[in-house]
Amino acid sequence: MLITAPAEQFLAGYQLREERCSYCKTALQEGHSVSAYAVQYAGDDVWSIPRVYCRDCQSTITEPTLGATELLATGYLGCTMDVATQQSTLTLLGIEQIMKSPAEEGHATL
Numbered sequence: 001m002l003i004t005a006p007a008e009q010f011l012a013g014y015q016l017r018e019e020r021c022s023y024c025k026t027a028l029q030e031g032h033s034v035s036a037y038a039v040q041y042a043g044d045d046v047w048s049i050p051r052v053y054c055r056d057c058q059s060t061i062t063e064p065t066l067g068a069t070e071l072l073a074t075g076y077l078g079c080t081m082d083v084a085t086q087q088s089t090l091t092l093l094g095i096e097q098i099m100k101s102p103a104e105e106g107h108a109t110l
């Protein structure tokens with residue numbers, strides 16, 4: 001079954017594993033404005049967010065990848081507390097803008 005949802009819906013509340021800017025390595029914290037890079041490869045129905053940047057480091061998709069649908073969402077970081085494990089996770093909130101690069105655009109990566 002194919003599940004489709006507006007990008008905002010899966011991006012908002014997405015728990016980030018990466019807590020540093022992929023470019024300048026600044027530690028990202030709650031309240032920071034960020035750009036999150038999300039990608040879905042052709043034939044795959046799973047989205048992932050492999051990279052997160054400070055808003056200043058990345059604000060556009062610079063090198064689109066052929067065969068992948070890519071999004072760059074700008075928003076800010078919030079903190080979600082899991083009461084059961086007492087662990088807090090950075091999550092993406094307040095998505096303001098999403099830039100999209102469709103699969104048929106860009107260069108093949110070798």
Ligand SMILES: [Zn+2]
Pocket residue numbers: 021022023024025026053054056057
């Ligand atoms: Zn940065």
